Amino acid sequence: MIRLFRQPIVRWLTLLGACELALLAASINAATWIRFAPSPEDLAASSHSLAARAAMFAIVIFLCMAALGEYRATLRMSWRGQLARHAIAFVIGGLALVVGYYVIPQAYVGRGVLGMALIIGFVVTSAFRALFMRLVEMESLKRRVLVLGAGERAAQIHNRMRRRSDRRGFCLLGYVPGPGETIAIPEPLLVRPSDALAAFARRERLDEIVVGVDDRRGSLPMDDLLACRQLGVQITDLTTFVEREAGRVQLTMLDPSWLVFSGGFNATPLAVFVKRGFDLAAACCIALLCWPIMLGVALAIRIESGRGQPILYRQERVGEHGRTFWLYKFRSMRTDAEMDGIARWAKSNDDRVTRVGRICRKLRFDELPQLWNVIRGDMSIVGPRPERPQFVNDLETKIRYYNLRHSIKPGLAGWAQLSYPYGASEEDAAEKLKYDLFYVKNHNLFLDMVILIETVEVVIFGRGAR
Secondary structure (H helix, E strand, O other): OEEEOOEEEOHHHHHHHHHHHHHHHHHHHHHHHHHHOOOHHHHHHHOOOHHHHHHHHHHHHHHHHHHOOOOOOOOOOOHHHHHHHHHHHHHHHHHHHHHHHHHOHHHOOOHHHHHHHHHHHHHHHHHHHHHHHHHHOOHHHOEEEEEEOOOOOOHHHHHHOOOHHHHOOEEEEEEEOOOOOOOOOOHHHEOOOOOOHHHHHHHHOOOEEEEOOOOOOOOOOHHHHHHHHHOOOEEEEHHHHHHHHHOOOOHHHOOHHHHHHOOOOOOOHHHHHHHHHHHHHHHHHHHHHHHHHHHHHHHHHHHHHOOOOOOEEEEEEEOHHHOEEEEEEEOOEOOOOOOOOOOOOOOOOOOOEOHHHHHHHHHOHHHOOHHHHHHHOOOEEEOOOOOOHHHHHHHHHHOOOHHHHHHOOOEEEOHHHHHOOOOOOHHHHHHHHHHHHHHHHHOOHHHHHHHHHHHHHHHHHOOOOO
């Protein structure tokens, strides 16, 4: 792992992104040479400011690939699905470049050059990505990790991080049982070093030891761990390891001391000011881009429901520090959906949803009026989704640390929405809380921009909509 703006960035993803940026820039150079090679004069003229044009081409396509989730370490999909996603990214990128050329005519490269560059870029990045992912899967190139502990806590890795995509960044050598520990790991995965832990670490070329014993009191071999640390082996707490590798905070292994000492929760005046500035700028930009959509949705609701029926829907939600506010949405349900006053979770194929509302929910258009909540300061562009007071009062009594998600403003988009499907039950709320706590601990401008870019994928594929 490396860190960028306090965020852990996977090394192989960083290398993949850098290489693909270079390949995309080279694609437009190659397309320019192929198009104008027969005419040296035209080639010389087209080469003017080619570096800037290549950078614009590479950055736009790269951002579209990121928006489609192609740089997510835990992306699980067949090669056909990945290729289709890659193709969609290039189609969207091509359209974005055409719009950009109208806005900045000096950047125009010509239809022939753009078309060839898109084809060349798609082919070379697809081939490179296929080869690169094969290399990433090689055990010899992964971080070599040993887990100290073989009880219930250590079994969290075995039970919840079993997929190949969950372990792309590391190779797990096994689990070392602690003294008197009840074994919860299959016997073939257990490691019982015959010599000192430091000697084992040197012999096996360990990169990291994850401390996951069930009871630390007097059971940790501190001298051995210190010797390993002096060899350059990283010593990591199990909760921190899962947070880093899975992008979530595992509630079953969480304790208050870890929350206090693990870092994060950046609420300095500068951080608050930067986030508020980003919220206002992003809300205004999205509103300027989406006002035709909002007008169309309002007209569609009026035509379907008739005169006298409300277009907007107002609902009380819980915001920062538990304060309630009125959240605005385009009405997607019948006006008699909750005439009895009882709050209900949304469900799949909910019969309360109107025809226009079903389309709006699928494309997330019903959320656009919440831009007003962002401008007012009730919400942020990125943050945990706000819940209704009736649900919050119930969940706070059943789910430990649930109130921590209210330490920052709720958001239009969120890390949990990217990482977990639509939640409509207490079990889903507990699972989503793992991702919300990760965001609450680690949020900053860089992470907000990453989430906002990747939210495009959620809208395009309608993931998690109900």
